[in-house]
Amino acid sequence: MTVVDNLGASSTESFQVIVINRTYHITWKIASHGLFWQYPQYLDEEESIQISREITYCNMTKLIFNLTWDDDIPILGAPNDEFMFNVTSPMGPSQEESDDDQAISISFPTSGDMNEVPEDFDMGAETIEALEQILADMYTSDNGIGEWEVNITLVDAPGIINGQIDTDEGNDFIMRVSCLYYIPEITVVD
Numbered sequence: 001m002t003v004v005d006n007l008g009a010s011s012t013e014s015f016q017v018i019v020i021n022r023t024y025h026i027t028w029k030i031a032s033h034g035l036f037w038q039y040p041q042y043l044d045e046e047e048s049i050q051i052s053r054e055i056t057y058c059n060m061t062k063l064i065f066n067l068t069w070d071d072d073i074p075i076l077g078a079p080n081d082e083f084m085f086n087v088t089s090p091m092g093p094s095q096e097e098s099d100d101d102q103a104i105s106i107s108f109p110t111s112g113d114m115n116e117v118p119e120d121f122d123m124g125a126e127t128i129e130a131l132e133q134i135l136a137d138m139y140t141s142d143n144g145i146g147e148w149e150v151n152i153t154l155v156d157a158p159g160i161i162n163g164q165i166d167t168d169e170g171n172d173f174i175m176r177v178s179c180l181y182y183i184p185e186i187t188v189v190d
């Protein structure tokens with residue numbers, strides 16, 4: 001009878017898995033992109049222009065459309081060209097404003113956020129890169145992405161002084177858009 005004791009022959013392998021599991025604190029802040037939609041462009045009196053652009057930013061909280069102009073022929077120093085502009089969102093709702101004070105601003109939405117800003121929280125992760133991936137997967141929202149349409153009309157461009165001939169035939173305008181969106185700020189707790 002042969003007894004084979006192989007205990008001594010067996011090798012012991014050991015695996016050392018190093019998991020650096022840290023806790024992170026996630027807060028959210030609002031950042032902004034400034035977009036030029038229309039460089040100075042001239043409109044004749046009573047003329048309209050339509051501008052369509054696709055906006056593709058995720059996690060937008062607000063879009064702010066700013067129409068500005070500088071009346072080239074004010075009357076006695078007071079600007080009087082009247083612009084009207086309206087914005088139609090890809091979700092359907094539209095807004096319209098008109099003014100003769102050289103600036104009109106339209107915001108979407110009018111109150112609250114287009115995408116709700118997440119709550120702050122703590123989370124464990126092996127690496128900050130892994131955490132960023134989790135946040136990108138779980139907290140990416142696409143409300144507001146799509147085709148936005150803007151219509152701009154120069155309603156009236158008065159230029160008459162003391163009954164003389166109206167020499168104001170139109171005006172330049174500039175269309176800028178600010179896009180606000182939330183991004184995570186990550187700090188190590190322990």
Ligand SMILES: [Ca+2]
Pocket residue numbers: 071072073074075079080081157158159168
């Ligand atoms: Ca004018």
Ligand SMILES: [Ca+2]
Pocket residue numbers: 045156157158159166167168169170
């Ligand atoms: Ca005119």
Ligand SMILES: [Ca+2]
Pocket residue numbers: 071072073081157168169170171
């Ligand atoms: Ca003008």
